[in-house]
Amino acid sequence: MNQTLTRKQFDILSILAEEKGTLSQRQLGEKSGHSLGTVNRVMQELTELQYVTEGEITGAGISALEPYRAKRAIFIAAGFGSRLVPITFNTPKPLVRVHGQRIIDGLIDACLDAGINEIYIVRGYLAEQFDQLLYKYPMIRFLENPVYNEANNISSAMVARYMLSNAYVFEADLLISNPQIIKKYHYTSDFLAIKKDRTDDWCFTVKDGVIVEEKVGGLDCWQMVGISYWNEEDGHKLSDDIKMTYEQPGGKERYWEQVPLVFCQKHYKVEVRECRENDIIEIDTFRELKAIDKTYDV
Structure with missing residues (x-):
């Protein structure tokens, strides 16, 4: 670009x-x-x-x-959400309601508020249940991931790999409380993260604003939030690099963001974009869900 x-x-x-x-x-x-x-x-x-x-x-x-305008949004929503059992036995995690609203609705609404109207959802587990979103969001287009239960989320990125230019990529199970973190314009590719003294979660080492390492757990690091933006040039590169990584031995076990941040890191210069602890919540377990929404605590 x-x-x-x-x-x-x-x-x-x-x-x-x-x-x-x-x-x-x-x-x-x-x-x-x-x-x-x-x-x-x-x-x-x-x-x-x-x-x-x-x-x-x-x-x-x-x-x-x-x-520099964000033109589309891709939601990775194919997985089972095993840690949210028993709720996810009958409902895909992004469609679980918190205080009466589906988790994914807040993310979609934030995209629409930022003028992003081209929205793709990669679905797999209980795929037909996502059709309910069309009543409220008729612009949504679905991408089917037939191997969601035998591969990691890189299989969803494979399905969406030609849509990644000028695009947000979302983990679809994030509960957003500050829609302003979804920006209309981006100077370059970036990944949302929260500055931490220590974390046991996935995190980044950052140098001069650029992500230089992705790891699990660390001190004085940036805790990863599952929202990233990819500019036109990087989106084109990702379409090739995701396919190459996926087809390598063990490739199906990868997480998709490891492609630009680990395996093909030299092809990219991804900046960190700061958000605050209370801007967004990842509900990982049923216990966390009950703590947030008391209607589940029965």
Whole structure:
């Protein structure tokens, strides 16, 4: 992808596109993390490019952001959800209701709010139950994973591998409480994570904002959240690298994100994108579900 915007130009322009009304330079500084001097200089650059007029983004500015816009979302939703037994005996985990709403609905709603209307769900276990989503979300398209019970989630990525450019990839069983973490624009590929002093969970080692290692458990690391974004260039590379990894000995046992973060890491430069502990919850066990929603505690 030809980067026509510098990182700082992108930061300011995307904030102007997503915020309603005019922001002061001080507000832009607070939201972008850039100094007032930097904001002032970048606003002058954007004004000269005619991307901004009198502090507001122009049509040309919106067009300049188009290559960075999230265009589609892929939901990995084929698995059994064994740790949520007995609920998942009859219901796929993403369709389990928490406080009356299906888990996946919050994620889909956040995508629609961010202007992402091209939505694919990779399904396998109790696949036909996902049809119920069409009443509320008629735009959904389903991708079938026939080998979900004999391979890891890389088999779902295989099914969706041609849709990964300018795309979010979601684990479909995440309970979202802050829809704002789903952004309309991304400068590059990124993975959501939570800064941790220590964790026993899947986590990243990060250097200069870029993920350099994925591992289980660590100190002073970033705990992985199952939401990532892939730009156009990386999406094309993933379509080949996922297939290559899948077809290698033991490939079916892999997790799909190990392709760009471990096995083909040299092909990618994936940034970490920070979210907070309470932005999103992964309900791993029936005990955790009961703790969140007391109606299950019977």
